[in-house]
Amino acid sequence: MTTSNELTGAQILCRALLEQGVDVLFGYPGGAIMPFYHALPEFPGLRHVLVRHEQAAAHAADGYARASGRPGVCVATSGPGATNLVTGLATAHMDNTPVVAITGQVPRAMMGRDAFQETDIIGITQPITKHSVLVEDVADLADAVREAFAVATEGRPGPVLVDIPKDVQTAKGRWAEGGREGSGAGGGEPVPAPAELLDEAVRLLGTAHRPLIMAGHGVILADAYEELRALAERTGIPVITTLLGISGFPESHPLHLGMPGMHGEVHVNRAIQQADLILGVGLRFDDRVTGNLAGFARGAKVVHIDLDPSEIGKNVPTAVGLVGDAREVLRALLQRVPARDCEGWRAEIAGLVRPRTDSFRAGLGPEAILDAIQAASQGRCTIVSDVGQHQMWVAKLFRYQRPNTHITSGGLGTMGFAVPAAMGVTLARPDEPVWAISGDGGFQMNMQEMATMVQENIPVKMAVFNNGYLGMVRQWQQFFHGRRYSATPIWSPDYVKLAEAYGIPGRRIDSAEGLEDAVRAAVERPGPALLEFMIEQEANVFPMIPPGATLSDAIEDEPAPVRLVPA
């Protein structure tokens, strides 16, 4: 080979990204990643989105991955650039999103000497990445990138960080076409669930009197919508969707029950407490879902389908653990399970349903707002929510029909997620409106990304639920901390003027009047738009299971008991 076949590490990195099918990167340049940015213009297939803060790059990559099913990529320099990715990577890690983070690092000779902008990002991100690798030789660079994408996507997905010293980016090396085997992550190829376990699960599904299906994020990650629906319809078993399982099962379906857990509907939680069998599909039995474990579904046997064997029995005692991809295992069950109907049990649950009693100032409640959003795009839109009260309303009140149209930070509960994540979702789904719905707290955490939307022409439709409080914390203060509203009143700028300063049309809506027109105008007008909804200040999310209580102990309505939180 002649030297003309040699590329810089930075060029090899770009080629390796293209080889992996990457078409968009979210990033921010800086000293230690400059060689990569120098090479980038030579590779027009790689669209770079310049964010305004690296945290947004990680969330945008996460949103892109969740919406497209392909890994999202973010890029940052060493030191503060890399540390700013941390919250985004932790978010992706908790929700099992395939994200590949590329970070620059100080030159090898400087490493370990507290060089300018040096930080041990491998060490920092170890607990919040699926894997991380420091590339110490340009000859290893392409394979390191290939491995990163393989690890991020194989088995239970997760974020992977590739740290590349500046002198490795400038070093010359040869490009060799890829072709590498699996990463070995997760202990190799998944073994199909043994027939005797499937038979036992089928026996339980066929004989239980009060069975439930609880569907989690695994249904969406495994693209198991059809199988889940077929199993539910074959057996007549009602389906509960966890926060991250929402949109894994159509909400108009008569077998759909709703969301369980801390803010789950009363009839859903009661059904869990009365069930004699729970088929869990791709969920972690997280504490926000189960409430106090000692009092969770005490009469129910649990059949748990999960790709990760370490999840089986982690939180709840499990009668049958079926390790595998949700789609594969559901298919295997479908081949075996006899048809039945759970009519009596469903009627029993229907008797537990509570009428909604929420009332909101000037009729501008989340229900009306979400109805207007639904109507404006005939339901063809993707909703990205932030964290807090609005997140629960968005989870419970929007009627999700299409798969994977609800995206939120579930496990980590990251405020500030919605706006940057929605940028990634929008680039993955250019043909439908993508809404970033935030509270006034979370919106202010990453609202700088409006500049990114304008510069990069990313038409995110932003909705801010403004109640002047960090509402969920205020609600806890009201219920459990003697109404001491410590540090929860939050001032907001004039969002309409702020949006206009960025060149984005904004509108404030303070009553139900004109609501639908305003939402429709935001959807129909090309480009980003901002709607600020002035909602009731002290509205609460009901029902609520107090922390530490069981699913049987819901607070259902005002006035809430005032009591101090136990130590």
Next chain:
Amino acid sequence: MSATHALTVLLEDRLITFTRAVGLLRRRNLPVRSIAVGPTATPGVSRLTIMMHSDEATAGRAVQHLQKLIGVREAAAFPARDGVARELALVKVRASAERYGELLDVVQLYHAAIIDDAPDATIVELTGSEAFVLSGLRALERFDVVEVARTGTVALAPSTN
């Protein structure tokens, strides 16, 4: 039921893989009693032995978590009493001339060895199960113990055939 379990992990002998494995033990809040690491017969592969006091399910889940780490080739757990578990301790003691014979008696009783005998201190090598080593240490505490270095336990599961 809680018991001492041995986790044996074969992993690539790089510090990053070792820190990943050990970091996982901390992150999962596992009741670790000792950690020992050293090379194996296979070049590039180290053996990490973790002793933890837990029920079987916790030990099993620790294995499942360890198996997910890139760079971990194999991980297994077994109750320590089912396998062979040993540790080594080096104990630097000072014994006066009058009590030196007594020290030799303790060394003999614990099948220990004197591996360094300087005028001001003696280094005793003690090998055995954790309980045996602890018992030997207690016996040596009759003298002036200056320093103790223990390896942590290494263990092998019995072969099954």
